[in-house]
Amino acid sequence: MKNPERIISKLVESALRRYSMIAEGDRILVAVSGGKDSTTLAYDLAMKRSWWPDRFEVRAVHIASDFCSCCKKTRLTSLLEEWGIPYESVFVPIIGRLKPGRSMNCYWCSTQRRTELLRYAEANGFNKIALGHHLDDIIETFFMNMMDKAELSTMLPVLKYDLYPVSIIRPLALCEERQIEEFADYKGFRSAACTCPYGASSKRRSVRSRLAAMTGGSSSAKRNIYESMSNISSGYLPVENPLPDSRVRTNRQ
Numbered sequence: 001m002k003n004p005e006r007i008i009s010k011l012v013e014s015a016l017r018r019y020s021m022i023a024e025g026d027r028i029l030v031a032v033s034g035g036k037d038s039t040t041l042a043y044d045l046a047m048k049r050s051w052w053p054d055r056f057e058v059r060a061v062h063i064a065s066d067f068c069s070c071c072k073k074t075r076l077t078s079l080l081e082e083w084g085i086p087y088e089s090v091f092v093p094i095i096g097r098l099k100p101g102r103s104m105n106c107y108w109c110s111t112q113r114r115t116e117l118l119r120y121a122e123a124n125g126f127n128k129i130a131l132g133h134h135l136d137d138i139i140e141t142f143f144m145n146m147m148d149k150a151e152l153s154t155m156l157p158v159l160k161y162d163l164y165p166v167s168i169i170r171p172l173a174l175c176e177e178r179q180i181e182e183f184a185d186y187k188g189f190r191s192a193a194c195t196c197p198y199g200a201s202s203k204r205r206s207v208r209s210r211l212a213a214m215t216g217g218s219s220s221a222k223r224n225i226y227e228s229m230s231n232i233s234s235g236y237l238p239v240e241n242p243l244p245d246s247r248v249r250t251n252r253q
């Protein structure tokens, strides 16, 4: 079996280079939850600091909420300390901010968390926020947006904001969840996993199982879905105004 650490490291390196995620002098804030994804991300960036051609700084923040007390923060704190990543926890009353009559859901939660992350990054001089979303998250979002919003869109590997002087980067964009799980088991991070009480009913879970049925869990099928998002033949899509450079390619008989 190939070394899971090497697999993750190579895939993160590919994503960092392909999407030009890191530049000289970057101050990167990693959003950590105690789960396998963000813990893997924090570890990999911490290791890359010593050899990556551009010098960059890594710090971590945990957005603590009023509903999820399951995060193994003691374990997380000691891991981050071991890797030389300064860490802070910020409390956000996510349920407490709900308007009367509204119920808790993932959209509200992630919007609140994202806003706090952006505020924290801006107030503390970070120019990039690294999130632990992986390839499976990205293709799940792609299908969710198609089915729920009739829109072809997803989470971007790099997202720049007009309103904030901060970009979002997703260095795990080319890593499959399965590979992160193997790595987390290999390093013993799984015990740091966090289970959200609202996660079980999330729409994402339903899309995840439908996608698993559609791809049969095939890595190449999932990677092809991912690559299709940047290989668009708009001439073969029912768009009213195809992109100017779109071509319909036909073979001469």
Ligand code: SF4
Residues within 6 Å of the ligand: 068, 105, 106, 107, 109, 110, 196, 197, 198, 199, 202
């Ligand atoms: S699964 Fe839980 S922590 Fe994650 S976005 Fe949904 S409510 Fe928030």
